[in-house]
Amino acid sequence: MQNLSDQPCLIARSLALVGDAWSMLIMRDAHAGLTRFDEFRKSLGIAPTILTRRLAALTEDGLLEKRRYSERPPREEYVLSAAGLDFLPVLFAIGAWGRKHRSSDGVTRFFDAETGTEIDPVTIDRATGAPIGTRPIRIVPPAGSAA
């Protein structure tokens, strides 16, 4: 796959960082509170080689931050950066789609810890308040782009 990072489309640019299932699942687990190499490895059943690569890439790209939590023995952990924390809505949007189209019994669910109601994610346009997909969109390519 070519490098998507310098495409004009922000979806493509974002996918350059997180456009594979492992990275997404690592972000999910990071949001669930996992921080350590072995926690991710056991949770995901991922080969350590791949995990090393993915964690390094996510750190490099600013979604995770590597932090030393023990000097002796030297031990590192991975915590969500501000950008990583902002990624949660993407995960919920994906989960919401799955809830509608891939559901069955025996599925993990999410509740508001205070009200106890099940989380029901909707992505809306802040300006109009309308859910995405319910109103016509105009796509505007950057000035000076081809086509």
Added chain:
Amino acid sequence: MQNLSDQPCLIARSLALVGDAWSMLIMRDAHAGLTRFDEFRKSLGIAPTILTRRLAALTEDGLLEKRRYSERPPREEYVLSAAGLDFLPVLFAIGAWGRKHRSSDGVTRFFDAETGTEIDPVTIDRATGAPIGTRPIRIVPPAGSAA
């Protein structure tokens, strides 16, 4: 990568179908109105072998539908299914993250065709109205799961 389709987590299940950059970009282009093999190929710069595979997988998984648009010569196109149409919020959530964290000038933008305002996607919990990530969440694994 193992098969994510039967995991209890709906994020993982969804990523089993769409957890790679090409599939996501095909969905993006399908929402932009592309339907034909060659349109996707030229837009994405993807090798035809891969495109065939991805289109077949997305069709198999119910995100696209294959439709014959000409009998002679025999020609097929790919249109969004209901499930595929519902995927748009995911793409906008990813784009919104990119807008905040990967932006620069020369970026494609999206406007409400009627009001003319730029789309500013926020994912909220329909029950509480609060943006995802602003309130504590309780994760509930399915009954009878390990751990």
Added chain:
DNA sequence: CATGTCGATATCGTTTTGATAGTGACTTCG
């Protein structure tokens, strides 16, 4: 000092990707 912990790397076979060329069923142009 043997064993365990834990974040990693080494090795190496398998799988997936990607570039390029070609095919089949037509239509259209000259």
Added chain:
DNA sequence: CGAAGTCACTATCAAAACGATATCGACATG
């Protein structure tokens, strides 16, 4: 009529990524 073009798609094959397993290095613990 024949040559050239369109378009969805397959064949081939080298290169890259993945994944399983073993191992390392720096320590702590029994």
